[in-house]
Amino acid sequence: MTDTADSAAPAAGCPVPSGAVRLAGLEYQQTPSQLYRTLRREHGAVAPVLLDGDVPAWLVLGYPEVCYVTSHDELFARDSRRWNQWERIPPDWPLLPFVGHQPSVLFTEGEEHRRRAGVITEALEGVDQFELARECRRIADRLIAGFAGSGQAELMSAYAHALPMRAAVQMCGMPDTGTDTEHLVDDLRISLDAAEGDDPVAAYTRVGERIRQLVREKREQPGPDVTSRMLHHPAGLTDEEVVQDLISVIAAAQQPTANWIGNTLRLLLTDERFALNVSGGRLSVGEALNEVLWLDTPTQNFIGRWAVRDTQLGGRRIRAGDCLVLGLAAANTDPQIWPDAHVGAENSAHLSFGNGEHRCPYPAPLLADVIARTAVETLLERLPDLVPAVEPEELSWRPSLWMRGLVELPVLFTPVVQ
Ligand code: HEM
Numbered sequence: 001m002t003d004t005a006d007s008a009a010p011a012a013g014c015p016v017p018s019g020a021v022r023l024a025g026l027e028y029q030q031t032p033s034q035l036y037r038t039l040r041r042e043h044g045a046v047a048p049v050l051l052d053g054d055v056p057a058w059l060v061l062g063y064p065e066v067c068y069v070t071s072h073d074e075l076f077a078r079d080s081r082r083w084n085q086w087e088r089i090p091p092d093w094p095l096l097p098f099v100g101h102q103p104s105v106l107f108t109e110g111e112e113h114r115r116r117a118g119v120i121t122e123a124l125e126g127v128d129q130f131e132l133a134r135e136c137r138r139i140a141d142r143l144i145a146g147f148a149g150s151g152q153a154e155l156m157s158a159y160a161h162a163l164p165m166r167a168a169v170q171m172c173g174m175p176d177t178g179t180d181t182e183h184l185v186d187d188l189r190i191s192l193d194a195a196e197g198d199d200p201v202a203a204y205t206r207v208g209e210r211i212r213q214l215v216r217e218k219r220e221q222p223g224p225d226v227t228s229r230m231l232h233h234p235a236g237l238t239d240e241e242v243v244q245d246l247i248s249v250i251a252a253a254q255q256p257t258a259n260w261i262g263n264t265l266r267l268l269l270t271d272e273r274f275a276l277n278v279s280g281g282r283l284s285v286g287e288a289l290n291e292v293l294w295l296d297t298p299t300q301n302f303i304g305r306w307a308v309r310d311t312q313l314g315g316r317r318i319r320a321g322d323c324l325v326l327g328l329a330a331a332n333t334d335p336q337i338w339p340d341a342h343v344g345a346e347n348s349a350h351l352s353f354g355n356g357e358h359r360c361p362y363p364a365p366l367l368a369d370v371i372a373r374t375a376v377e378t379l380l381e382r383l384p385d386l387v388p389a390v391e392p393e394e395l396s397w398r399p400s401l402w403m404r405g406l407v408e409l410p411v412l413f414t415p416v417v418q
Contacts, residue, residue, distance in 0.1 A: 020048035020056055023401050030397055032300060032404065036061055036330035045334075046314035049325070052094050055085050057323040058316065059301070063334040063351065065314045066326055069305055070356035076305035076324060077109050078358055083306055084321030097191075097200070098303050098402070099323075104244035106358075115235050116245055117361055123229035124249075124363040127171055132367060133374050139166045139176055140378035148382065151415035152389060154408050155379075156262050161189065163375045164257035164368075168250045171367075173218055173225030184210045192251055211243050252360070253368065259298035259405030260372045264288045266409060267296070268376070270392040285376050289369065291345040293332075297352040300329040300404045328352055329404070383413040 021039060039047040045062030060066050069076045081101050089096070101107050105116040143162055147153040165185050166176040174181055187210070190203035214227055219239065222228035226249065230242045237245070267288050268274045274288055292298075307322045318324070332350045353360035360368075380386065388395070389410035396407050 019043075020050050022050045022054070023059070032329060032401070033295075033333060036327065036333065040330070040334075044314055044316075046316045048316075051323075051325075053088070053090070055088055055093075057304070057325050058313070058318065059325045059327050059330070060313070061327045061330040061334070062314060063331040063337045066328065066331040066351055067355055069313065069324055069326065070354060070358070073109065073357050075308055075311050077308050078113070078305060079107050079109055080304075080306055080323075082308065082321050083323055084319065085323065095303065102244065103241075104248045106248050113357060116237070116241065117358075119230050119233045119235050119237055120245060120249060121361045121363060122233060123226045124361060124367060126224075126229050127226065127363070127367055129366065129370050132167070132171065132370050135170060135176070136163065136167050136371050136374035137378050139163055139170075140375055141382070142177075144379065144382050148416040152410070152412050154410050155265060156258075156406055156409050159375070159379065160262040160265065160409070161254075161258040163261065164371050165189070165250075165254050167371050168253040168257075171226050172214070172246060172250065173223050173227045174214060180210070188250060188254065192255055207247060208243065211246050212239075215239050215242055215246070253364070253371075255403055255405075256298040257368045257371050259403055260289070260292060260368065261375045262406050262409055263292045263296045263298065263404065264372065264376050265379070266392075266395065266406060267292060268380070269386065269388050269409075269411070270395075285373060285380070287345070289372055289376070290348065293348070293352040294345040294350050295333070296404055297329050297332060297350065298404055299352065299354075299402070300327075301402050302326040302328060302354065303402070326351075326354070328354070383411075383416070386411050386413045388412075 021043075039049075039059065040061050043061075045060070045065045047059045047061060049057055049059045051057050060069055079101065080099050083099075089099075093099075105113065105120060108116050140159075140163060143159050147158055153159070162185075165188060166181075169181055169184060169188075170176040174184070184207065187203040187206045190198045191200045191207055194200040194203075215231065216239075218225070218227045218231055222232060227242070227246060230237060230245065231239070264285070268285070303323065303325050305324045305326070307318045307320055307324065309320045311318050313324075328351045332352065337349075353365045389412045395409065398405050398407050
């Protein structure tokens, strides 16, 4: 069942037709695939939806339609200032951190975007993947040592979120331990994923200050790290541009990679296809990582693109300034690309890293793969008899339509004496 907004007739000037579906409700978080199926059946490839506060938008559910939107920047672009709904958005709107314009690579377009994204791409290309894997193993070992003796752990906070954050901070040229780094890691967590009582705005300000200090240090004393490569790139980014883009890189790396690790561990620990088979081996970690990208992808929905002018999409009339949410998870399971009703994971043609000009910059998916694979493999090697501490159906998903990740993943294992 979908919670349609028939009773809430669209406001005058509202670009989305009545019958729009409220993207809210706990049942969606637990079984989003059902929501996408229902939406597709009732509305086709492009569904009218209502975001928080009943703000209208379009959810693009079809694989060809997501590809079309993301490869036609002249029609659907990234600068959210074109939105025709700004007068309805209150200053404390929960989605503002994702949608409010910032002077970072995320919201730039055309030549300026190519300049900024080109610098990030080259800076990430300089990361040695073997070195990164070694560092991730070291971070993993330290985190595991923190709970190995107790025989139990809550893996989302103690491992899945903690590891990629430290790996990203270190790639950017900061030590992955020490009080300074711990404060930065805490502030990044609060600003990306605030809990009750946290102050995300203050935390974000402190993140900015710490990254500004890092940029000053690396200007004076460059090292073999992403920050130094961005600062000394011939494109000549200003220090403030580098600060903004570094925050985007760290933030873009953290949440999706953490949930990729968490969702893969859940699959490996709860799906019998991945349990030990007769010959004692497991279906590979690589297969689990890939299956998650198809079926339980971390970035389920991404806001978004804004229509540059009046146009059509999936039989819908889109007006200039309308907001389009990229339904990446729905597109991955579009029956058009899986016609015989079987959704598999044979290749990597999923849209989990986006598509087109603003897709996750080329080396980033490879680096994320190194981080996630090393995290999962190291954990399974060190704690081979790991089992979930609760029944699979007791695991609950975070109340977010944007990110798919578990609230907690409690596990048990034989304590390891250090
Ligand atoms: C080392 C880890 C990662 C880094 C450094 C990274 C970096 C970035 C950056 C800088 C962008 C902005 C690109 C732009 O606007 O031009 C981006 C976009 C994106 N990334 Fe990543 N990312 C990482 C991991 C991931 C993972 C694990 C996923 C999901 C499985 C993911 C999914 C996305 C998506 C969906 C977008 C938006 C694409 C679009 O707008 O079409 N990223 N990433």
